[in-house]
Amino acid sequence: MDPSHGEFALIARLAPHLAAAGDGLVVGPGDDAAVVDLDGVQVVITVDVLVEHVHFSRDLSSLEDVGWKAIAVNVSDVAAMGARPRAAVVGLTRPPSLAVGAVESLYAGMAQACARWDVGLVGGDTVRGDVLSLAVTALGTSPGPPVRRSGARPGDRLVLVGALGVAAAALALHHAGAVPPAALLDRHRRPQALVEAGSVLRARGATAMIDISDGLGADCAHLCRASGIGARLDATALPLGAAVADAAVRLGLDPLDLACGGGEDFALLATMPAGGAEAAAREAGAAEGVPGVVVGTVVEAAGPLVGLRLEDGTLRDVTTAGFDHYAVGDSTRQQEDQR
Amino acid sequence: MDPSHGEFALIARLAPHLAAAGDGLVVGPGDDAAVVDLDGVQVVITVDVLVEHVHFSRDLSSLEDVGWKAIAVNVSDVAAMGARPRAAVVGLTRPPSLAVGAVESLYAGMAQACARWDVGLVGGDTVRGDVLSLAVTALGTSPGPPVRRSGARPGDRLVLVGALGVAAAALALHHAGAVPPAALLDRHRRPQALVEAGSVLRARGATAMIDISDGLGADCAHLCRASGIGARLDATALPLGAAVADAAVRLGLDPLDLACGGGEDFALLATMPAGGAEAAAREAGAAEGVPGVVVGTVVEAAGPLVGLRLEDGTLRDVTTAGFDHYAVGDSTRQQEDQR
Numbered sequence A, B: 001m002d003p004s005h006g007e008f009a010l011i012a013r014l015a016p017h018l019a020a021a022g023d024g025l026v027v028g029p030g031d032d033a034a035v036v037d038l039d040g041v042q043v044v045i046t047v048d049v050l051v052e053h054v055h056f057s058r059d060l061s062s063l064e065d066v067g068w069k070a071i072a073v074n075v076s077d078v079a080a081m082g083a084r085p086r087a088a089v090v091g092l093t094r095p096p097s098l099a100v101g102a103v104e105s106l107y108a109g110m111a112q113a114c115a116r117w118d119v120g121l122v123g124g125d126t127v128r129g130d131v132l133s134l135a136v137t138a139l140g141t142s143p144g145p146p147v148r149r150s151g152a153r154p155g156d157r158l159v160l161v162g163a164l165g166v167a168a169a170a171l172a173l174h175h176a177g178a179v180p181p182a183a184l185l186d187r188h189r190r191p192q193a194l195v196e197a198g199s200v201l202r203a204r205g206a207t208a209m210i211d212i213s214d215g216l217g218a219d220c221a222h223l224c225r226a227s228g229i230g231a232r233l234d235a236t237a238l239p240l241g242a243a244v245a246d247a248a249v250r251l252g253l254d255p256l257d258l259a260c261g262g263g264e265d266f267a268l269l270a271t272m273p274a275g276g277a278e279a280a281a282r283e284a285g286a287a288e289g290v291p292g293v294v295v296g297t298v299v300e301a302a303g304p305l306v307g308l309r310l311e312d313g314t315l316r317d318v319t320t321a322g323f324d325h326y327a328v329g330d331s332t333r334q335q336e337d338q339r
Helices: A007-017 A063-079 A099-118 A164-174 A182-189 A194-205 A214-226 A242-251 A256-260 A277-288 A334-339 B008-017 B065-077 B100-117 B166-175 B182-189 B196-201 B216-227 B242-251 B253-263 B277-288 B332-336
Strands: A025-029 A034-038 A040-052 A084-094 A120-128 A133-141 A156-160 A210-213 A229-234 A268-272 A291-302 A306-309 A315-317 B023-027 B034-038 B040-049 B084-094 B120-128 B131-142 B157-161 B207-212 B229-234 B267-272 B290-300 B306-309 B316-317
Touching: A007 B100, A034 B084, A034 B120, A034 B131, A040 A063, A040 B084, A040 B120, A040 B131, A063 A084, A063 A099, A063 A133, A063 A182, A063 A194, A063 A210, A084 A194, A084 B040, A084 B131, A099 A120, A099 B008, A120 B034, A120 B040, A133 A334, A133 B023, A133 B034, A133 B040, A133 B131, A156 A194, A156 A277, A164 A182, A164 A242, A164 A256, A164 B332, A182 A242, A194 A210, A194 A277, A210 A214, A210 B023, A210 B290, A214 A256, A214 A268, A214 A277, A214 A306, A214 B120, A242 A256, A268 A277, A277 A291, B040 B065, B065 B084, B065 B100, B065 B131, B065 B182, B065 B196, B065 B207, B084 B100, B084 B196, B100 B120, B157 B196, B157 B277, B166 B182, B166 B242, B166 B253, B182 B242, B196 B207, B196 B267, B207 B216, B216 B229, B216 B253, B216 B267, B216 B306, B242 B253, B267 B277
Parallel strands: A084 A120, A229 A306, B084 B120, B229 B306
Antiparallel strands: A025 A034, A034 A040, A040 A133, A084 A133, A156 A268, A156 A291, A210 A268, A229 A291, A306 A315, B023 B034, B034 B040, B040 B131, B084 B131, B157 B267, B157 B290, B207 B267, B229 B290, B306 B316
């Protein structure tokens, strides 16, 4: 669903074909999820595909973990609209070598994630193919209008709910031959989708929202482009856990690179008017037991799209930090891709 | 979505994981589509995955055809519930070798099919992977309760809307080294989903319905098992076009084998009370410009599940005619798989 998963040029070429028919389209391609009006009910819909060796590897994740993740990444897209997930279906491509018990493990993981977020796994299609992949589509609904990426206004505060750099630190340690601490590895294996936080932020007046799947810098840039604004992040405000800081030391990395470039944390980044932003951030974080803080300010688009103000006052451009499917880069996910 | 796409044993093992959470489930796994109640609106949802070399090959279909088919097979599942398709999303796995223009052709074909059936193609996820595949999820709604597979009763008539054996005849000729006539090949490349017919049959009181994707025999058997009944088909009533009959002669095949075992025709098979069945069949066929006929009767489950009464009065068991993903067989689709 998420065109931030790469290929903006491709999406632009495909745009004329999208939403080419049908009525009731409320939010089309280019947000975390689409929204369609079905007989008066606004239904949020999103699809994410996980392919073995590209998006997961079985030496780091069990098949139950993979099933969990396939649901969680979609639930996170629904959460980023401020909506609640309701139902999901899965298109599973199964290599002939994958035993029935292994398929059952995938489904068990999906069922655990569905139980966690009260989602009905209502159907699926299982087909034969050479490469294991899971294409999950999730549906959601919302008691109020879904929050898009495009509503941020200069002067709004940037609110971040969730931790940063955790999944990337786990992966980087693994690729460096180290055993990641459980606190990091668990988050890579079993990402959490912040449904409650998304609902709180919507109810508290979020003007725009996105989930951090590609990295704070890249995803903030997606929000900025959709809203036609810029962002200034405060390095001292970014929530960096001790385990991530420790991993950065062990890896010889700048922890801010992990925080701004590390993907798959599935934190939520929202914008909202300055009054009430601190309280909303705290409330949303408390609802999930994760950090909820104001990390910056929305500005007019000028200079770097996403700038990170460092402790010494200099501004670092973090617009392109993160991962792009079709980019040639060295992001953590690319590293995993090419293992 | 369709467990008739093989692996009943697998589905049985996965069942405890399905619909494990969430509320509002109206129809769960095991029908052409699931139905969930979202804030009072019953939403029909189905997913089908097409994998290159398994479900299509580029030497017989253009990429536009493949895009069309990916939408049409899902729309057909929605039609088989008596519902109307409304929106679709696609999870596209794109090999690095597939040029942007080729992806655009896939989307163009999807957009053409969406325009044909008034479906909004509202979003998608495009990921990198070694094998081209399209996982389409379609949503639909219905002005009345969706028609399940499980409502057939002894004494009901079996109504068939659409042609039989067309796609299978095209494929069989191709594999025999012959050039299929356009009338057959077009139907293989651009299957038609019978949305209007499905609506007519629902409105006229269909007690059960399924679309013919695996073959008349196999799909009728799915309906029989779901309803706990048997079926007696009348060989002289089956709609066999001249092109299919001619192909059978050229191939040295019994045309009834093409009619009962050939998949991917996406005809609709419905059951309904005897009074009005003939008229409903005619009306549903006329709405699509295809044959609409009564082809048999629902009986108590005894003897062959699906029996075909031949002209000479003998009964042929056609329960297992058709295609199963995981079966080792010689169905047309298997033949394509192993090319």
